[in-house]
Amino acid sequence: MKHDSVVIVGAGIIGLNVALVLAKKGHGQHTTIIAEHLPGDTSIDYTSPWAGANFSAISASDENALRWDKLGYAHLLDLAAKDGRNAYVKETSSIEYWDEAPSAAKIDSMARYLKDVSLKFQITSSPSGIQCVSIFLYFAQFSEIPTQELPEGVAFGVKFTTITVNAPSHIQYLLSKLTEEYGVRVIRRKIPKVSSAFLSQHTKVVFNCTGNAARHLEGVNDSKCFPTRGQILLTRAPHISQNTMRHGKDYETYVIPRPYSNGNVILGGFMQKGISTADTFGDETRSILSRTKAMLPALDSPDTEILIALSGLRPSREGGARVEREDASLKDRGHRGVIVHNYGAGGTGFQAGYGMAVEAVSLVSQELHGLAPQASL
Numbered sequence: 166m167k168h169d170s171v172v173i174v175g176a177g178i179i180g181l182n183v184a185l186v187l188a189k190k191g192h193g194q195h196t197t198i199i200a201e202h203l204p205g206d207t208s209i210d211y212t213s214p215w216a217g218a219n220f221s222a223i224s225a226s227d228e229n230a231l232r233w234d235k236l237g238y239a240h241l242l243d244l245a246a247k248d249g250r251n252a253y254v255k256e257t258s259s260i261e262y263w264d265e266a267p268s269a270a271k272i273d274s275m276a277r278y279l280k281d282v283s284l285k286f287q288i289t290s291s292p293s294g295i296q297c298v299s300i301f302l303y304f305a306q307f308s309e310i311p312t313q314e315l316p317e318g319v320a321f322g323v324k325f326t327t328i329t330v331n332a333p334s335h336i337q338y339l340l341s342k343l344t345e346e347y348g349v350r351v352i353r354r355k356i357p358k359v360s361s362a363f364l365s366q367h368t369k370v371v372f373n374c375t376g377n378a379a380r381h382l383e384g385v386n387d388s389k390c391f392p393t394r395g396q397i398l399l400t401r402a403p404h405i406s407q408n409t410m411r412h413g414k415d416y417e418t419y420v421i422p423r424p425y426s427n428g429n430v431i432l433g434g435f436m437q438k439g440i441s442t443a444d445t446f447g448d449e450t451r452s453i454l455s456r457t458k459a460m461l462p463a464l465d466s467p468d469t470e471i472l473i474a475l476s477g478l479r480p481s482r483e484g485g486a487r488v489e490r491e492d493a494s495l496k497d498r499g500h501r502g503v504i505v506h507n508y509g510a511g512g513t514g515f516q517a518g519y520g521m522a523v524e525a526v527s528l529v530s531q532e533l534h535g536l537a538p539q540a541s542l
């Protein structure tokens with residue numbers, strides 16, 4: 166019964182992050198996740214397993230996106246340091262290129278918190294002619310790449326330390342942690358309308374984390390939602406350890422080493438607004454290969470093996486993600502409840518999801534206050 170108090174609809178990275186924030190506040194045993202698809206499943210209607218995934222400047226430049234990114238970066242950096250191997254997240258050196266310079270707001274914001282750690286070597290000679298090599302660990306904010314070092318057609322580039330995430334393994338890690346460590350209950354079920362998530366009179370809050378389904382789910386029907394299809398290649402390229410991205414006017418090219426995998430690397434990609442097919446296409450595979458090899462010539466090697474082409478649908482939304490509280494009157498149940506919408510993360514659910522979750526949970530702090538915190542299991 167106490168598990169009915171808070172219900173999260175959706176077990177993608179967005180719903181799982183909400184559950185994590187609730188569990189850390191002592192509400193694991195008040196929480197139920199209801200989802201049609203769970204970590205370990207694959208479906209075109211379940212985006213999270215298909216993500217690259219990394220932290221990048223792919224997100225929008227509005228205040229919400231910048232704030233969620235910042236919170237997400239701090240969370241993932243901390244997780245990588247404390248439990249990276251189990252959580253499948255890792256600090257990775259990264260280069261990002263833009264064909265057209267990004268907005269000053271975006272660069273200013275990133276420059277304030279992204280870190281860059283690199284080794285510097287210095288060779289000095291003593292008066293007697295003996296050469297000495299000194300190695301410094303050099304900490305700095307992210308650094309701009311000098312214009313003369315940029316590839317042809319690139320207007321701007323930065324180097325920094327990013328976080329790479331093994332998406333399918335990371336969501337399985339989160340589910341295990343939530344159920345085994347914090348006592349969160351999980352029910353596999355497809356609900357016909359958002360109000361069905363009010364499981365009983367005891368349900369105070371429902372988090373709607375349904376990704377692309379928010380467009381058609383009864384009680385939500387958000388016509389601003391649309392899918393943005395991406396095709397990627399899962400490859401084995403153990404010699405690649407550098408995250409590299411190029412943001413073009415109408416394309417995204419990226420190489421993401423998948424952490425704690427069998428030397429796997431994700432190559433991408435495409436951002437096709439409004440396209441929702443799960444099919445993959447040979448000409449797109451060829452385009453990804455030619456663009457990624459041009460960007461990172463080390464890929465053009467007999468050690469690079471293409472394993473499979475995959476397709477996923479980013480849950481995009483005009484105007485950006487919706488993190489919003491709605492007070493609902495549940496006439497058929499004779500009581501009132503609160504729905505917190507948290508969907509529309511587009512191409513940023515892994516990097517911004519924790520920040521979105523922190524804010525979504527803060528919208529119901531009063532309702533949560535009425536629930537006695539539980540000790541973890």
Ligand SMILES: Cc1cc2nc3c(=O)[nH]c(=O)nc-3n(C[C@H](O)[C@H](O)[C@H](O)COP(=O)(O)OP(=O)(O)OC[C@H]3O[C@@H](n4cnc5c(N)ncnc54)[C@H](O)[C@@H]3O)c2cc1C
Pocket residue numbers: 174175176177178179180199200201202203210211212213214215216217218219220354355356357374375376377378382394395396397433434476477478479480508509510511512513514515516517
């Ligand atoms: C090719 C590709 C590359 C990407 N790369 C990155 C990256 O590098 N970095 C990054 O941050 N992001 C990346 N993304 C984006 C990221 O994957 C998404 O933002 C994220 O997965 C969205 O998560 P979600 O939880 O909102 O949706 P989903 O993962 O789709 O989860 C939705 C959940 O809701 C459930 N659900 C829906 N309707 C119902 C219902 N009626 N009843 C019960 N359950 C329901 C589903 O079963 C599922 O559990 C990428 C995406 C793609 C496709």
